[in-house]
Amino acid sequence: MPAPQHIVILGGGVIGLSAGIALLDRADGPRDAVTLIAAELPADGTHASGSAVAAAPAHYASAWAGAHHVSDAREQRTRSWDQTSLAVMAQLAERGSDKSGRGEGASGLFWTAQRELWRAPEDIEKLVGWYPDYKPLPSASLPAGIACGATFSTLSIVVPEYLPWLQARFLALGGRLIHAKVNSLSDALSLAASPTAPARGAPPPTTPPSALIVSPGLGARTLGGVRDQGVHPVRGQTLLVEAPWLEEARKGQKHCAEGLSVVRAEGWRDTYVIPRGEGRFIVGGTRLVNDDDAAPRAETTAEILKRVLPFVPELADPSRRTLLTTPSPSDVRVLATNVGLRPARQGGARVERMCSSAAGVPSNVPVLACYGFGGVGYQASWGAVFEARDLLDDALERPRLPQGSTLASLASRSAAPAARL
CATH class of the missing domain: 3.40.50.720 (NAD(P)-binding Rossmann-like Domain)
Structure with missing residues (x-):
């Protein structure tokens, strides 16, 4: 031995x-x-x-x-x-x-539903077809500008x-x-x-x-x-958002929350919503190569919300808007802005x-x-x-x-x- x-x-x-x-x-x-x-x-x-x-x-x-x-x-x-x-x-x-x-x-660690969207054609079966509950989305259900998509179950961390x-x-x-x-x-x-x-x-x-x-x-x-x-930094800015009504709307379903990612044609994500539990979500984001600025940027926060809200308008606080108005960044309850420098290579x-x-x-x-x-x-x-x-x-x-x-x-x-x- x-x-x-x-x-x-x-x-x-x-x-x-x-x-x-x-x-x-x-x-x-x-x-x-x-x-x-x-x-x-x-x-x-x-x-x-x-x-x-x-x-x-x-x-x-x-x-x-x-x-x-x-x-x-x-x-x-x-x-x-x-x-x-x-x-x-x-x-x-x-x-x-x-x-x-x-x-x-x-x-x-907890299980969530995930909706994954790609802006360019992709072999999604190969990429994510191995996740549990995988199901490709019908093309008729895809938002404008999206080439393909799928839903599956995964883990939030x-x-x-x-x-x-x-x-x-x-x-x-x-x-x-x-x-x-x-x-x-x-x-x-x-x-x-x-x-x-x-x-x-x-x-x-x-x-x-x-x-x-x-x-x-x-x-x-x-x-x-x-x-x-x-080795180089990739700057990521995300938001911690409070939206408990999203979890309340899923009561009785298999998972208490749903995440979303939108994959750009270049192959990376800059639009995503990640369930954090207790009615909170991580909303992002950015991918800025060789940017090592650790300070949050207000203009980036606004850009993130403008990208995400068309896909998840329900992030907006129902008390701040009506059904006749388009959700705006000011309608979202942002609790914190986070910046991390990812160690890429x-x-x-x-x-x-x-x-x-x-x-x-x-x-x-x-x-x-x-x-x-x-x-x-x-x-x-x-x-x-x-x-x-x-x-x-x-x-x-x-x-x-x-x-x-x-x-x-x-x-x-x-x-x-x-x-x-």
Whole structure:
């Protein structure tokens, strides 16, 4: 049986935290020690410097995501990530909400109806035909300017609940958490090996780091040993909107809320409504490449609402309008404006073993990249980190888990019928 290892993860977003859980919640052999180092963490209220903050910074994109599971993957590898992630999230949702992280169920996941519209002709069966309850929309029912569409069921991800749950679950499984900013891969390994590093969770491992998984978000641009110049911000601005009457109108239906996305001819979404539960919705959005402005823009808020209202006029407060008036942005109850800088990468996400010989990392410590997911980190998370886990096993010259393995805690019961895979 392989000896337990000390694995270090750099990054505390959805990918880094999911990777930590994937390493700790596995069925075979002795459990590895896992140290996660992050400059930003969910629900902490502080930066790594110790200064108080009112909210997460925009570059900590995982805290600002919508989010829902709606795939637009066009390659088999990335589609497999999305399909695996939906199946795992479906099981986590089925087990029930548990914010403590000690149980098997996740907090912040619930099923919704989804209406997906494309402005250009598309093979929608290939893109989303694997979601449960998939049904193409008749062409006669499509709004003007829409070439095709479909409805299906999917999961909404309430980020203010789900991201802290990932952290709580990591700690409950025996992970070690260091809240600190590092400047290089070698700094991360040194900090993880230090028995005096301020940490939460498990005690310091007695063995030096055996491997490093790199998931630093936008930090991959400047991190010593990586300096990936293909990584860049994609500015997203969204609105938190209150519209409880939308849920009331769906009483008695299978799902309590419906989401919407409109896909541009270029292949990305800038018009969407994502249910958040309790009568609230995330409404978006923008996709501004290499725009790192973290300040909300009033003109962008107005533009978002002007795009969304023709598709979901019911977002407007019924008390602010009549049936004879066209809904306007001022009719919508906007509770907050959010800005996040998605960590995208030219060429797509990077999940592979890195060459670390020039990074000040010992030659016997493999380094794996798992970053650059842009706006699809949540929907790809579990599939991507399971692939990284397999690559880690290869690098450490130990057997991979059986094909299709996910989390050991979910293996005792079969998954909910989440998708037609």
